[in-house]
Amino acid sequence: MVEIVLVRHASTAWSGVRYCGRSDPPLSPVGLAEAAALAERLAPSIRPGTRLISSPSRRAVATAAAIADACGGMTIERDERWLEVDFGLAEGQTFEQLQVTSTATAAALSGGLMDVDWPGGETASSLAARVAAAWDELVAADRPAVVVTHAGPIIHALAFAGERRPDVSDLLGPADAARVTVAAPRASGSPVLPSGT
Numbered sequence: 001m002v003e004i005v006l007v008r009h010a011s012t013a014w015s016g017v018r019y020c021g022r023s024d025p026p027l028s029p030v031g032l033a034e035a036a037a038l039a040e041r042l043a044p045s046i047r048p049g050t051r052l053i054s055s056p057s058r059r060a061v062a063t064a065a066a067i068a069d070a071c072g073g074m075t076i077e078r079d080e081r082w083l084e085v086d087f088g089l090a091e092g093q094t095f096e097q098l099q100v101t102s103t104a105t106a107a108a109l110s111g112g113l114m115d116v117d118w119p120g121g122e123t124a125s126s127l128a129a130r131v132a133a134a135w136d137e138l139v140a141a142d143r144p145a146v147v148v149t150h151a152g153p154i155i156h157a158l159a160f161a162g163e164r165r166p167d168v169s170d171l172l173g174p175a176d177a178a179r180v181t182v183a184a185p186r187a188s189g190s191p192v193l194p195s196g197t
Helices: 029-045 058-070 095-101 103-110 124-140 151-161
Strands: 002-008 051-054 076-078 145-149 177-182
Touching: 002 029, 002 058, 002 124, 002 151, 029 058, 051 058, 058 076, 058 145, 095 103, 124 151, 145 151, 151 177
Parallel strands: 002 145, 051 076, 051 145
Antiparallel strands: 002 177
């Protein structure tokens, strides 16, 4: 059994306000406090030999650094496959702005649709495939791990862990964590893709 803790990075000034995929704002003062509190909660349950993997975005690395420090100095492995989705033309926009600039995308999101192809950005199948590759490698390593990443990759990773389709109910808030135990690598080796892709 492989235990994996999926962590969403702590808050930035954009969290809950603007779409933030490939932009790279730092943690806000609130986010720094959230990261420290999260690290304090997680540290007692992180066993020796646990890997600490992070998206290379600075908001994720700063959150991972708080965890590393709380655990006595873990090494942070950066993996680009755990980056947030590329929101394309929606990057930096509020949802209200998105309703004007891309009504179809806004309507899909309002309806809870998970297989969104972001105009000028990443497709749903691309996000699912890269997270699936990272997930399969993580599980195959057969070592406990903490992965600090973003909302989009976490939704897909939780779907892979449960052998089901991604669901918006898996959305974690900033500095939240989900702990999963996986028995073995998925037999098929193929990603669980959102419907319609």
